[in-house]
Amino acid sequence: MHGKAAVVGIGESKYYKAGASPHSALQLASIAIRNAIDDAGLVPADIDGLVTFMDTTRQHAHLCSWLGFETLNFAANPMSGGGNLCMAAINLADAAISAGYARNVVVYRAINQGREGRYGRSRGAGFAIGEEAYRAPFGAGVPAIWNALLTKRFMHDYGISQNALAEIALACYAHAQRNPRAVMHGRPLTREAYDNSRWISEPFHLFDCCQESDGACALVLTGAERARDLRRRPAYILAAASGMDSKGALWAFNDPDFPHRSYRKIGKQLWERAGVEPSDIKVAQFYENFTGTTLMALADIGFCAPHEVEGFVAEGALRWPNGRLPLNTSGGNLAEAYIHGLQLANEAVRQIRGDSTCQVDGVELSLAVGGPATPPGSAVLFSRNP
Amino acid sequence: MARSERYMPDQWILPALTPENRAFFTSGELRLQRCRACGAVQHPPGELCNVCQALEFDYVAARPEGVVESFTIVHHVTNPMLEQRVPYNVAIISLRDYPHVRIVGNVIDVAPGQMRIGMPVTCTWAEVRREGDGADPITIYIPQWKHAD
Ligand SMILES: [Zn+2]
Numbered sequence: 157m158h159g160k161a162a163v164v165g166i167g168e169s170k171y172y173k174a175g176a177s178p179h180s181a182l183q184l185a186s187i188a189i190r191n192a193i194d195d196a197g198l199v200p201a202d203i204d205g206l207v208t209f210m211d212t213t214r215q216h217a218h219l220c221s222w223l224g225f226e227t228l229n230f231a232a233n234p235m236s237g238g239g240n241l242c243m244a245a246i247n248l249a250d251a252a253i254s255a256g257y258a259r260n261v262v263v264y265r266a267i268n269q270g271r272e273g274r275y276g277r278s279r280g281a282g283f284a285i286g287e288e289a290y291r292a293p294f295g296a297g298v299p300a301i302w303n304a305l306l307t308k309r310f311m312h313d314y315g316i317s318q319n320a321l322a323e324i325a326l327a328c329y330a331h332a333q334r335n336p337r338a339v340m341h342g343r344p345l346t347r348e349a350y351d352n353s354r355w356i357s358e359p360f361h362l363f364d365c366c367q368e369s370d371g372a373c374a375l376v377l378t379g380a381e382r383a384r385d386l387r388r389r390p391a392y393i394l395a396a397a398s399g400m401d402s403k404g405a406l407w408a409f410n411d412p413d414f415p416h417r418s419y420r421k422i423g424k425q426l427w428e429r430a431g432v433e434p435s436d437i438k439v440a441q442f443y444e445n446f447t448g449t450t451l452m453a454l455a456d457i458g459f460c461a462p463h464e465v466e467g468f469v470a471e472g473a474l475r476w477p478n479g480r481l482p483l484n485t486s487g488g489n490l491a492e493a494y495i496h497g498l499q500l501a502n503e504a505v506r507q508i509r510g511d512s513t514c515q516v517d518g519v520e521l522s523l524a525v526g527g528p529a530t531p532p533g534s535a536v537l538f539s540r541n542p
Numbered sequence: 543m544a545r546s547e548r549y550m551p552d553q554w555i556l557p558a559l560t561p562e563n564r565a566f567f568t569s570g571e572l573r574l575q576r577c578r579a580c581g582a583v584q585h586p587p588g589e590l591c592n593v594c595q596a597l598e599f600d601y602v603a604a605r606p607e608g609v610v611e612s613f614t615i616v617h618h619v620t621n622p623m624l625e626q627r628v629p630y631n632v633a634i635i636s637l638r639d640y641p642h643v644r645i646v647g648n649v650i651d652v653a654p655g656q657m658r659i660g661m662p663v664t665c666t667w668a669e670v671r672r673e674g675d676g677a678d679p680i681t682i683y684i685p686q687w688k689h690a691d
Binding site: 276277278279280281282283284285287289290291292293294295296297298300301304305306308309312354355356357358359403406407408409410412414415 | 549550553554555556557558560563567584585586588592611612613614615616617618620621622623624627629630632634642643644645646647648659684
């Protein structure tokens with residue numbers, strides 16, 4: 157179940173605050189993908205698989221024509237939720253390579269919220285369809301509100317305070333100060349500024365919420381055998397998992413696991429497949445669309461029991477270089493950029509290569525978790541060794 | 543049916559009606575979908591039963607009583623129509639009769655600082671005339687909640 161594929165190239169565009177990019181999503185995608193292919197020491201004609209997720213621009217299938225790929229043997233664009241699929245996209249590419257459907261697969265995500273609409277804005281008038289019919293008429297039309305509802309109950313059930321939420325934000329912002337790619341580079345966050353920032357949807361302050369961004373990132377995956385001959389140190393996929401429990405996606409908070417999400421199953425599968433345990437992990441990238449659901453993910457994927465979360469993250473435990481589990485070492489969704497979470501995978505690969513701006517010493521295993529509020533969830537565990 | 547003024551602005555977004563949700567949004571009751579084959583009650587109403595996968599349903603009215611399972615106070619203006627509405631609450635309510643059923647709604651008579659998980663609530667309905675979308679005009683009943691003593 158492991159070592160079948162590896163990430164051999166990563167790339168990104170410049171990351172922008174939403175609306176600031178001079179380039180369209182398609183242009184941003186082309187920049188990131190070209191950079192990732194260059195990084196791998198390959199050329200576009202080598203690529204025969206293309207995976208993204210939640211690409212609502214419907215440009216995905218056309219991209220290979222623009223980028224100079226010769227043949228496309230595998231293409232996928234899963235659409236279910238949002239950032240929950242970011243590591244599932246890597247899982248898919250690994251599956252395609254392992255099954256022999258494609259040799260060299262690009263995974264990418266490109267977002268231009270400036271042009272396509274900002275994720276934090278809700279529709280006002282008109283008629284809500286699907287799941288939105290049960291949320292939007294009550295003023296619950298954006299992810300911040302849905303995640304706040306989950307987080308409020310999670311905090312209530314397990315005795316979690318605002319301090320724990322703040323720890324996630326402070327770690328991400330601290331790490332972004334060392335990362336010149338980060339949109340929030342040069343914008344340090346203090347606890348006082350966190351506390352004084354305006355409420356978005358309680359218990360979320362402004363700094364509990366991810367950014368709205370324009371940008372793109374990409375990864376090139378190939379088989380573990382071929383990976384050895386390429387120019388960068390491969391980040392081998394030790395295990396990946398994506399899925400949810402039965403009835404995990406019943407609409408409008410009617411899933412039996414409320415307020416938990418699908419991480420318990422993802423964690424169980426990931427550790428079983430990898431043959432390692434959370435205590436073996438020294439650095440992790442966790443999707444944080446909002447800080448609260450990241451706390452839930454940390455507990456449910458297996459780092460601690462839910463009632464231990466407050467202690468697990470306290471007093472800088474998630475901060476590089478001295479914390480027990482440096483989290484989101486490039487700044488994450490909160491402070492690097494929000495490329496629907498896929499940029500976290502690029503950072504997980506850097507930790508394997510040893511060239512993160514918050515590099516943890518002696519990284520053998522590097523975890524990236526997608527999520528959270530919409531099932532199915534996803535996670536990938538990279539290894540330095542095949 | 544107890545009536546209330548709509549908590550959200552007058553022109554605020556309404557549910558699009560479907561064959562499945564028409565009973566819930568136009569009856570002025572907490573009319574829930576019940577599977578004819580196995581009797582399971584599910585919400586939101588779906589196209590098939592999530593217990594036995596049957597496709598035929600009838601509808602059963604729950605008593606208008608529930609409990610706040612979670613809530614948030616929304617301060618951020620996510621749409622210009624809400625500028626005068628913030629801060630407002632959004633709550634998840636479970637029903638006394640069917641505790642596994644959770645309904646997203648608003649508690650319309652409780653100040654932000656007084657909202658509590660576990661608070662008992664009763665349901666009232668805001669009546670909204672829906673027209674202008676090409677369909678025949680129809681009255682939509684939006685369930686809204688009040689603190690129960
Ligand atoms: Zn049934």
